[in-house]
Amino acid sequence: MLDSETNSATIADPKVVCRDVSVSYSGKQALFDIDLDIGIHQVTSLIGPSGCGKSTFLRCMNRMNDVIDGCVVTGSISVDGVEILDDEIDAVQLRRRVGMVFQKPNPFPKSIYDNIAYGPRIHGLVRGKDELDEVVQTSLERAGLWEEVKDRLLQPGTGLSGGQQQRLCIARAIAVRPDVILMDEPCSALDPIATARVEELIDELKRSYSIVIVTHSMQQAARVSQRTAFFHLGIVVEVGETEQIFTNPRDERTQGYITGRYG
Amino acid sequence: MPNSDAHIVRSYSGELQNISALVAKMGGLAETILTDAITALVKRDADLSTQAIQADKRVDSLDAEIEHQVVRMLALRQPMAVDLRSIISALKIAQSLERIADHAKNGAKRALVINQSPPMDATRGIVRLSDVAREMLRSVLDAYVNSDAEGAVKVRDRDEDLDVLYDGYFRECLTYMMEDNRNITAATHLLFIAKNIERIGDHCTNIAENVYYMQTGERLSTARPKGEDAMGLKAE
Ligand SMILES: Nc1ncnc2c1ncn2[C@@H]1O[C@H](COP(=O)(O)OP(=O)(O)O)[C@@H](O)[C@H]1O
Numbered sequence: 001m002l003d004s005e006t007n008s009a010t011i012a013d014p015k016v017v018c019r020d021v022s023v024s025y026s027g028k029q030a031l032f033d034i035d036l037d038i039g040i041h042q043v044t045s046l047i048g049p050s051g052c053g054k055s056t057f058l059r060c061m062n063r064m065n066d067v068i069d070g071c072v073v074t075g076s077i078s079v080d081g082v083e084i085l086d087d088e089i090d091a092v093q094l095r096r097r098v099g100m101v102f103q104k105p106n107p108f109p110k111s112i113y114d115n116i117a118y119g120p121r122i123h124g125l126v127r128g129k130d131e132l133d134e135v136v137q138t139s140l141e142r143a144g145l146w147e148e149v150k151d152r153l154l155q156p157g158t159g160l161s162g163g164q165q166q167r168l169c170i171a172r173a174i175a176v177r178p179d180v181i182l183m184d185e186p187c188s189a190l191d192p193i194a195t196a197r198v199e200e201l202i203d204e205l206k207r208s209y210s211i212v213i214v215t216h217s218m219q220q221a222a223r224v225s226q227r228t229a230f231f232h233l234g235i236v237v238e239v240g241e242t243e244q245i246f247t248n249p250r251d252e253r254t255q256g257y258i259t260g261r262y263g
Numbered sequence: 264m265p266n267s268d269a270h271i272v273r274s275y276s277g278e279l280q281n282i283s284a285l286v287a288k289m290g291g292l293a294e295t296i297l298t299d300a301i302t303a304l305v306k307r308d309a310d311l312s313t314q315a316i317q318a319d320k321r322v323d324s325l326d327a328e329i330e331h332q333v334v335r336m337l338a339l340r341q342p343m344a345v346d347l348r349s350i351i352s353a354l355k356i357a358q359s360l361e362r363i364a365d366h367a368k369n370g371a372k373r374a375l376v377i378n379q380s381p382p383m384d385a386t387r388g389i390v391r392l393s394d395v396a397r398e399m400l401r402s403v404l405d406a407y408v409n410s411d412a413e414g415a416v417k418v419r420d421r422d423e424d425l426d427v428l429y430d431g432y433f434r435e436c437l438t439y440m441m442e443d444n445r446n447i448t449a450a451t452h453l454l455f456i457a458k459n460i461e462r463i464g465d466h467c468t469n470i471a472e473n474v475y476y477m478q479t480g481e482r483l484s485t486a487r488p489k490g491e492d493a494m495g496l497k498a499e
């Protein structure tokens with residue numbers, strides 16, 4: 001399914017390898033034979049018009065589609081060489097390793113502390129209160145939120161501003177020490193300053209994690225990612241280095257979309 | 264106009280077209296200044312020299328206008344892909360055109376001085392040089408307006424001819440100076456004009472490279488086989 005002219009879907013050091021991934025919802029096909037590699041310690045952005053299948057693809061990588069009635073995923077996805085579409089794979093364990101951050105910040109209706117502590121507790125990643133305290137602090141630090149919340153850890157997470165809530169969700173995602181973080185339009189509900197903070201955070205996090213971000217902002221994709229894949233009508237039309245995609249896309253459809261000529 | 268049609272936001276297409284039109288207009292003006300400067304020299308026409316010198320001010324203000332529009336579009340439209348390339352190219356091409364007009368204006372100024380002395384045969388060599396430069400300028404502006412990458416490549420290849428002509432003319436002027444030292448002042452001015460024209464060719468080459476990049480997204484220097492470089496200097 002690779003059109004070598006416009007695609008470099010395969011990369012040297014992939015974290016996630018997706019081959020022939022197709023998805024249908026109650027028989028209606030939404031993704032068609034997607035081949036895409038996700039690079040280790042880099043940010044891959046998925047762009048494309050609404051309904052082209054970006055979120056569907058993202059959900060394949062941590063099997064979130066399992067919980068959607070009538071959704072069938074076929075093909076192969078491996079993370080660190082392990083096939084994750086196998087029935088034997090424990091989806092809960094998988095979602096610890098492949099975390100997700102959503103468009104709308106969705107903190108639990110609990111304290112800031114418990115939002116972070118929840119994952120490490122249920123996955124048994126920590127022993128004792130001291131260790132848990134430390135995970136909470138480092139996660140909040142890495143998410144750039146510690147200084148803002150350290151004096152009110154026991155207050156509800158829902159009381160934070162939108163941008164803070166999103167960084168709380170990112171802190172929650174990294175508290176369980178994932179390998180891959182999936183972000184579905186993480187900044188679309190945030191103002192420019194909060195967006196800049198999250199982008200800075202993404203830049204920082206890519207040193208430790210492999211990140212896949214869906215975004216409707218071309219500028220955001222250009223700013224934060226090293227690779228960009230353009231989805232259209234359920235296929236990957238073009239994938240390549242972000243700089244190439246935004247300065248010299250090879251495919252007319254990519255060009256049309258990113259320059260605002262998409263009809 | 265390069266690919267400026269069919270934006271969903273129509274005013275965006277309009278702005279891109281406007282920038283291209285400004286560049287084309289500036290190019291036309293630069294061409295006229297060059298033609299007038301050389302005609303003024305040949306016809307010993309002081310009024311035409313003055314006119315060419317004056318016209319350069321309009322080129323400068325167009326350059327400023329293009330820069331303003333480019334900065335504005337970068338801020339407001341955040342252009343991508345071919346749009347980004349054409350906006351950046353417009354800025355760079357305008358800079359080259361500004362330099363070209365400046366070189367031509369210089370020729371017009373020197374024509375005023377030269378025409379104080381008796382007519383010299385050496386002016387004919389200037390005409391040959393300026394014909395090539397003007398042809399390059401016209402072709403590269405056509406290539407810009409028609410988004411013609413191949414046309415741009417041809418323009419760049421002509422620069423070699425101009426360099427050869429210039430070298431020949433340099434020797435010709437030296438001969439005039441040696442023949443009769445009363446020629447030295449005029450011949451030196453002519454030599455400077457020739458150098459100006461040779462520089463105009465270089466700027467046309469730069470424009471050609473920008474047109475090629477705007478159109479293809481590739482750098483012309485790498486697209487061209489090594490060892491074919493006319494100057495033998497630019498190749499790595
Ligand atoms: N839960 C679902 N049930 C049925 N169809 C869905 C569901 N989620 C997405 N789809 C369909 O799959 C296609 C891709 O959707 P999606 O992955 O959300 O696109 P994107 O994220 O690019 O906007 C669309 O046609 C959409 O209607």
Ligand SMILES: [Mg+2]
Pocket residue numbers: 054055056184214
């Ligand atoms: Mg979506």
